[in-house]
Amino acid sequence: MGMKLKHLETNTKIIIALSFVLSLIVMSPNIIRLISMSGHVFIGRMLVEGASRFLIIFFLAWILFRINLNKKASTSETVFRGLAFITAGFLISIFIHSLLGFNLGKMVGLLTFQFIVTGIVTSLLCAVHLSYQRQNEMAKENERLRIESLESRCDALANQINPHFFFNTLNAMSSLIREDQKELSLEYIEKLSVVFRYVLQSDRKGLVPLSEELDFLESYKFLLEVRYENKLKIKLNVADKYMDSGLPVLSLLPLVENVVKHNTISTDSPMTVDIMTYDSTLVISNPIHQKLNIDNKIGIGLKNLSNRLVLLTGKDLRTENDGKTFRVVLPLIHTDEIKQG
Amino acid sequence: MSMKVLIVEDETFAMTNIKSILRELEPSIDVVAGTESIIRTVEWLRQNPAPDLIFMDIHLADGSAFNIFRCIDVEAPVIFTTAYDEYAIEAFKVNSIDYLLKPLKKDDVRRALEKFRKFNTHDTPAYIGKITGAINTDKHPESLIIPVRDKLRVVKTTEIAFIYTSGDDTLLGKTDGETLPLERSLDTIYKSLNPKIFYRANRRFIISRDVIKDITVWLDSRLLINIGTDTPERIFISKNKASEFKEWLIRGH
Numbered sequence: 368m369g370m371k372l373k374h375l376e377t378n379t380k381i382i383i384a385l386s387f388v389l390s391l392i393v394m395s396p397n398i399i400r401l402i403s404m405s406g407h408v409f410i411g412r413m414l415v416e417g418a419s420r421f422l423i424i425f426f427l428a429w430i431l432f433r434i435n436l437n438k439k440a441s442t443s444e445t446v447f448r449g450l451a452f453i454t455a456g457f458l459i460s461i462f463i464h465s466l467l468g469f470n471l472g473k474m475v476g477l478l479t480f481q482f483i484v485t486g487i488v489t490s491l492l493c494a495v496h497l498s499y500q501r502q503n504e505m506a507k508e509n510e511r512l513r514i515e516s517l518e519s520r521c522d523a524l525a526n527q528i529n530p531h532f533f534f535n536t537l538n539a540m541s542s543l544i545r546e547d548q549k550e551l552s553l554e555y556i557e558k559l560s561v562v563f564r565y566v567l568q569s570d571r572k573g574l575v576p577l578s579e580e581l582d583f584l585e586s587y588k589f590l591l592e593v594r595y596e597n598k599l600k601i602k603l604n605v606a607d608k609y610m611d612s613g614l615p616v617l618s619l620l621p622l623v624e625n626v627v628k629h630n631t632i633s634t635d636s637p638m639t640v641d642i643m644t645y646d647s648t649l650v651i652s653n654p655i656h657q658k659l660n661i662d663n664k665i666g667i668g669l670k671n672l673s674n675r676l677v678l679l680t681g682k683d684l685r686t687e688n689d690g691k692t693f694r695v696v697l698p699l700i701h702t703d704e705i706k707q708g
Numbered sequence: 709m710s711m712k713v714l715i716v717e718d719e720t721f722a723m724t725n726i727k728s729i730l731r732e733l734e735p736s737i738d739v740v741a742g743t744e745s746i747i748r749t750v751e752w753l754r755q756n757p758a759p760d761l762i763f764m765d766i767h768l769a770d771g772s773a774f775n776i777f778r779c780i781d782v783e784a785p786v787i788f789t790t791a792y793d794e795y796a797i798e799a800f801k802v803n804s805i806d807y808l809l810k811p812l813k814k815d816d817v818r819r820a821l822e823k824f825r826k827f828n829t830h831d832t833p834a835y836i837g838k839i840t841g842a843i844n845t846d847k848h849p850e851s852l853i854i855p856v857r858d859k860l861r862v863v864k865t866t867e868i869a870f871i872y873t874s875g876d877d878t879l880l881g882k883t884d885g886e887t888l889p890l891e892r893s894l895d896t897i898y899k900s901l902n903p904k905i906f907y908r909a910n911r912r913f914i915i916s917r918d919v920i921k922d923i924t925v926w927l928d929s930r931l932l933i934n935i936g937t938d939t940p941e942r943i944f945i946s947k948n949k950a951s952e953f954k955e956w957l958i959r960g961h
Binding site: 530531533534535537538539540541542543545546593594595596598631632633634635636658659 | 718719720721722724725728729744745746747748767769770771772775791792793809810811812853858860862
């Protein structure tokens with residue numbers, strides 16, 4: 368009901384105007400005849416008949432417009448209702464016609480034609496309008512989806528370039544330059560650009576060879592070890608035979624970030640992260656030195672990685688926690704298992 | 709008259725960075741210490757006179773620097789430094805608490821120094837009050853942080869049986885019988901406890917509702933409370949407070 372009323376508000380004037388124009392056109396033969404026969408003895412009755420038919424057609428057109436524009440009704444419902452109203456209008460006209468004493472036979476043809484035309488024109492006009500509306504909506508929807516997809520890509524990137532990491536790294540760089548450590552500063556900038564490039568390009572990659580992830584890790588590790596000095600060490604123990612095995616791009620970044628986020632890394636309590644291959648898996652383990660954080664949001668990064676793994680490989684990661692050591696076990700996909708493209 | 713500054717920062721290069729900037733701006737500034745963790749900062753503040761100013765990074769080696777304010781009463785003004793922390797920065801802005809963004813800009817540090825030069829020691833408690841107010845999002849925290857030797861102990865409020873002060877020292881008694889020394893006055897602690905559960909029995913005791921085993925009425929109308937675990941003294945509620953206590957017991961507030 369609400370929809371119908373809304374349509375009324377926006378389209379009312381247009382519908383009324385269209386109905387009026389349509390009635391004029393449909394009744395034009397009658398109008399011309401009436402004008403040409405202005406002196407006729409039955410002109411009074413003819414005018415009444417003409418006016419009543421005009422009104423019937425006008426209201427019929429108006430009702431048909433409303434029925435056809437009602438998106439909620441099914442096509443069969445619309446057709447049925449339309450035909451019902453057309454028939455009703457037709458019968459009322461005939462009734463008035465004979466009531467006024469006119470001979471039916473001559474007029475039936477024109478009458479039928481007028482009602483059919485009214486029905487056809489209203490439904491045609493409405494069909495055109497609705498199809499135009501639908502096109503518009505589809506275009507809007509497409510635009511919306513495009514924007515959403517861009518936004519989510521943007522978000523994914525923004526989330527991957529951790530702002531904490533970014534600004535802390537810049538701060539460290541500021542310090543290096545202040546201390547006149549030219550060589551170290553230059554190397555720092557080089558490694559930082561490698562990291563950024565990898566993160567920005569990760570969008571389009573799915574599975575990458577382990578060697579690629581480790582190359583990235585080399586640069587990322589450098590940046591972290593400069594910032595944390597000898598308080599953080601990342602040790603690699605990867606067998607050569609696994610270098611070509613596949614894993615999702617940017618698997619290692621969130622895992623290492625997690626270690627830094629949740630564990631104490633200080634002179635009193637230095638941290639070592641061990642990354643090693645074992646039996647077609649990549650294991651990232653660290654001793655647990657939990658930070659004192661009253662508000663702890665664990666697991667979002669891990670969950671994302673898990674989702675990506677399942678999507679890309681069908682296999683999931685595993686975590687092991689015995690209170691002393693925390694381990695994340697990632698499945699490595701053999702080269703022959705990786706699908707092309 | 710040189711300003712004494714404590715720098716609380718866990719990243720080595722960030723520490724040298726701010727030291728260099730301070731040296732460039734005001735060579736007379738004396739950086740008395742650099743601490744990198746909550747526990748080390750709390751330890752230093754307990755063992756040394758309060759500095760004139762503290763530069764404090766929000767994220768420290770062993771957790772959020774805000775925990776320091778939950779452990780002890782900080783008696784120096786604090787300027788926070790952060791690389792990026794939307795929520796903290798919002799809270800700072802709203803409460804007019806000073807902060808610096810990393811990478812540190814020399815001008816920002818200069819402005820901060822100028823402002824705190826004019827700071828009066830009388831202004832400090834109010835300023836720290838703003839910080840603790842901004843930090844405490846929940847009025848009644850679920851746990852207390854207690855520095856014990858070289859560790860930080862986290863004690864859930866459900867594990868607290870009583871808190872006792874002899875005037876000189878304050879002690880926290882746990883439901884399992886263990887006792888821990890506390891740094892804060894009974895008044896201060898009571899403010900952060902849920903009054904529905906904890907009752908200020910007398911000047912020496914705060915007790916938890918959950919440990920009250922039985923109540924004995926003495927001849928002089930005092931109430932003796934038995935809480936099941938050992939206490940340094942007996943817990944008495946005075947004649948005057950007896951009815952208030954009974955109401956609290958029954959009504960729950």
